[in-house]
Amino acid sequence: MADSKNSDAFVEFVHVQKSYDGEVLVVKDLNLSLPKGEFLTMLGPSGSGKTTCLMMLAGFETATHGDIRLDGVEINNIPPHKRGIGMVFQNYALFPHMTIAENLSFPLEVRKIGKSDREEKVKRALDMVEMGSFGGRRPAQLSGGQQQRIALARALVFEPELVLMDEPLGALDKQLREKMQFEITHLAHELGITTVYVTHDQTEALTMSDRVAVFDDGRIQQIAPPDKLYEEPENSFVAQFIGENNTMLGTIKEIKNGVAVVALDHGELIDAKPVNVSEAGERTRVSIRPERVEFNKDRLQKGAHTLKAEVLEFIYMGDIFRTRLKVAGMNEFVVKTRNAPDQVRLKPGEIVDIGWLPEDCRALDA
């Protein structure tokens, strides 16, 4: 979890709580700090409190309790227009009655920057997002992707050190979204700005961020770099929310040498890595990624537990094969294999032995 006393933190949430109605806490004791230049994504289902956090940082919502600090300064009582934070909104919020150039010039005008300086900066910002020739158009004349770039340019044109983005790619189609994901990350890293990005799309979170904070129920469930988040989820919520996972319920039989033996409810025994379980007899939910399941016994450790599995369905997806198996009485066990020349293509009805490395199978809270 984040260390709230981090001295070189640029943005800091210290014990922040938020309630709208005085009865329910939307954000429960949030502690978070991020250093300068980091790209942090707040990921979570809707209603998890991630957007509220962003709005508190931007100044549109006030924290019910706790401090929010920006560069060491408490900003709880600073109005939004004095915070100097760039923001990209979900629907872009480009001013429809102004041209693109006027939109970009707006933050400079309110900062009383001279006309020639302004034009210079607007031009540079437009070039930065490769929209140099669009200055004279109105927002309604641009496509969604173009509006998105302009919104980004507008949030950056006054050179803020912190930029907030509230699901900025939500309205774009898949291809454009992927393209914009790269552009935004490159731009953020090139300019060295600190970015807080809110999304409910986990792919977006994994591909773009330095670190991802997974929100649920008003709390950060885990904050970690993408690879760690994906491979080492710390609890079942994160394991299920990020990527695809096969989960099975069971009870810890013993924990020895960092490997837990779990007795599944169906009766089988399997090996798993204990994550947030500590003693025998505890209920657990084990989770294993579909691409980490092994058919080949040679690749497994000696004496590793294996399970009998019946092939129910084989789905050809081009780059990968997706095989649905019946394992331990459960029909939804999925295995993904790469479409390689020597890869076996299982047929429905076949019985195979499956296993995995103990560290790939994580025993989490039930």
Place this chain on the structure above:
Amino acid sequence: MSDTADTGPVLAADGTPLKRSLAKALRVQKTRALMLIAPLLIFVFISFVLPIGNMLFRSVENDIVEETLPLTIPLLAKWDASTGELPDEAVYDALARDMVVAVDAKNHTKLGTRLNYELTGMSSLFRKSGRVITKWDVDADAPFKEKFIDLHEDWGNIEIWKTIQTHSSKFTGGYFLNAIDMQKTPDGIASQPESKQILVKLFTRTLIMSLVIMMSCILLGYPVAWILANLPARQSNMLMILVLLPFWTSLLVRTSAWKVMLQQQGVINDVLVWLGLVQDDARLIMINNQFGTIVAMTHILLPFMILPMYSVMQTIQPTYLRAAKSLGATNWTAFWRVYFPQTIPGIGAGSILVFILSIGYYITPEIVGGTKGVFISNRIAYHISSSLNWGLAAALGAILLAVVMILYWAYDKIVGIDNVKLG
């Protein structure tokens, strides 16, 4: 796919040109659509287009002179008034024959009334002459010149003849000239005598007061519309009912209520006197003047301003204001540079509605306007129902219509009518 290199017209599958095929296919649809709106179309035509067209036509129509005096007018046309001599016997003879017919049909008094608009005294001249002429035998009693002058000395007055000659044409611009305080005289176009100059003043007053009413509606309506658009649905529905309440109350009741409120012994004056702000012998005069008209009409027309503003404001997302603030704008700058410009279509729509409604308003100025607060429409009503000068009333109406159209056109040029949103 097809022979696209072909330069001829594109053909449908059966060889007819595609355009004709399409037109044929669409014709049925169009006919059906037309049939559906036909009842409304006919209703509008009969109850709206025809009466208005007829009324507008009256503003230039003048065939009563020629129709009543069919023999006299052609002869009189040859008479040269500048010689200073009366018309010759032939004209008097023709007049006698025309008058006998006219008196039989009782048309001579109508003609008198018509010519009386141009020269006072004409009405009584024709009425009195009619009584005598009916006893004449047109074939036996000639010559008539002396007889006419004996009958009424005005028949020997050259001005009478000049007036008849000037206003004998089938169509006239005379009513329009009257409407702008001018008149058509035998010597050309001239101003009305100063004592009769009132209409231009009334037009100007109508325009200025309509503008004042429009402005006060904007100032009062804008905050209300903003609150309506930004409150949670339940409260805003309550408030909406309050805004609409005036719509559901009779116009007369509301106007009369203002009479109660504003008069010198009325509620407002009583309160002011009780508070000691106004001396009892110096009560404010707030009714039967322009102030009364403006207050009452602003109240009555306010919903027409609020509703279009509200509907526009409702579509403006709060993120625009947030975006502006995140970009560094203060609350005021965010409002003035980002929010306000987006509400202009609503203000425009409301202003057009209120202005056009108020420029033709009649009831309220009539009741609370006194003499100083009446509009041009009150004058039109007077000419329609009291003075019966329908030609002038029609000309005033036509000018009013033209003014509204011109303003509408100007608005379209300046703001663009596409920007207007009524809901």
